[in-house]
Amino acid sequence: DKGGYRHYMLKEIFEQPKALGDTLSERFAHGRPLEAVLGPDAAELLPQVRGVHIVACGTSYHAGLVARYYLEQGGGVPCTVEVASEYRYRDPVVPPGTLFLAISQSGETADTLAALRFARGSGYVATAAICNVPESSLVRESDLVLMTRAGPEIGVASTKAFTTQLAALGLFGMLVARHNRLDARMEKLYARQLLHVPAQVEKTLQLESAMIKWAEWFADKHHALFLGRGPSFPVALEGALKLKEISYIHAEAYPAGELKHGPLALVDADMPVVAVAPNNRLIEKLKSNLQEVRARGGQLFVLADPDTGIRSEPGIEVVTMPEHIEALQAPLVYTVPLQLLAYHVAVARGTDVDQPRNLAKSVTVE
Ligand code: M6R
Secondary structure, three states: OOOOOOOHHHHHHHOHHHHHHHHHOOOEEOOEEOHHHHOOOHHHHHHHOOEEEEEEOHHHHHHHHHHHHHHHHHHOOOEEEEEHHHHOOOOOOOOOOEEEEEEEOOOOOHHHHHHHHHHHOOOOOEEEEEEOOOOOHHHHHOOEEEEOOOOOOOOOOOOHHHHHHHHHHHHHHHHHHOOOOOOHHHHHHHHHHHHOHHHHHHHHHHHHHHHHHHHHHHOOOOEEEEEEOOOHHHHHHHHHHHHHHHHOOEEEEEEHHHHHHOHHHHOOOOOOEEEEEOOOOOHHHHHHHHHHHHHOOOOEEEEEOOOOOOOOEOOEEEEEOOOOOOOOOHHHHHHHHHHHHHHHHHHHHOOOOOOOOOOOOOOOOO
């Protein structure tokens, strides 16, 4: 049942405030996340964790890339993130005190499951899963489990599963980091910021009409570039993946600082460049990267915080977020307009949004 929406994907994009609210509800007490959300063994295992290895595929991998910032910047917890099909075929070195974390919407992705099975005998403190399907193999086989509560996701392009994974990872990050460098005062601040995200996402959905306008510009293009820095780089990766998956436009994401190391050569008037620009410590660096694009005649589409000072002018289309977005919130909130952009480009091109060619919802073969 598409609930009156034209596609499941659009329905699922609009379900995000509720999915996020559900994922966060009853998981905090006295303004801090509850350890028990990870299961009965969490109290014993979490104090031993000094580092995390995250493994996942596709969109879930992008969620892992964001989590690295939550763990390292907020908590001083070293973290590596890797795609499962690579991780399982090398010989990862596991430092003492490392937790293995698999992220998967379905809990049945073949490579992710194989990675988990490999990890079990590899000297980790424990294995953990963030997953959306309670009866999945991943959930059954992991020591610690944090469920996202996105509800069933039908569209092949993952939307609400991704943002709920980020919410779960915010929570997970605090639970691990509090045994490392995160103090109680900062933890409460982060918890408050996270709990405000469903309301921010609700407001951000109103950017749909602006994304419909941007989509007209993209519909006849063959390539697009997505830029971000820091935690916005994985957001750019996710925006590019959504666009290529459902509209079949070749899209690539780059950390904006890498532009002049190669991709700048591609930039011309036929290459729309999307930039993710929250007002954080990297904003001035990002602005000069955007100037580099403008100087080559590239058309910029910038999603920015209202307080960045970036304004629309010829060659630069700016859409501002409904309010200032904090660092922890930014990956969740900024993802939403990029989902809407990809969706409306696909609709404009007449592709099969919910069932893109060559793809399956759950990849149960290697
Ligand atoms: O069920 P999983 O989260 O393990 O799936 C991983 C990927 O196959 C999945 O995220 C895929 O990249 C999506 N189609 C992206 O929209």
